[in-house]
Amino acid sequence: MQMIVSEAREVQLGEFAQKPTALTPDLVEASVDLWTEGDASAGYWECSPGTFTAVRDGYTEVCEIAWGSATIQPDDGDPVLITAGSTLIMPDGWRGTWTVHEQLRKLFVIVPTFR
16 A cells, blocks of 8 residues: 655645635635545645634544644634644534634544444
8 A cells, every 4th residue: 555645835735615614705715635535534625714614523533734823613612722733633523613814724634433
């Protein structure tokens, strides 16, 4: 099996498009999958400044922030500031709001929930 190595700044994303759950006009996002197997995947995602809602149902997401900053407000917890180098885990059932302060790129890993 071949190992995949990437440099966050070198990875080309897909086309930027409006984020469906945006609360801020003109908020756009883009992503690219580096690996997929069934419902599991890993890749990069990038978002412009603004606010949007997020729900993690049926999967857990693990993220490492490559650059940018945001405040994450879980529906059931306190806000958390994330910056480059932060690791974030949003388990199945997580709900909340992201406020991106400056262009943000993250490496993500999606792990489906096995029931």
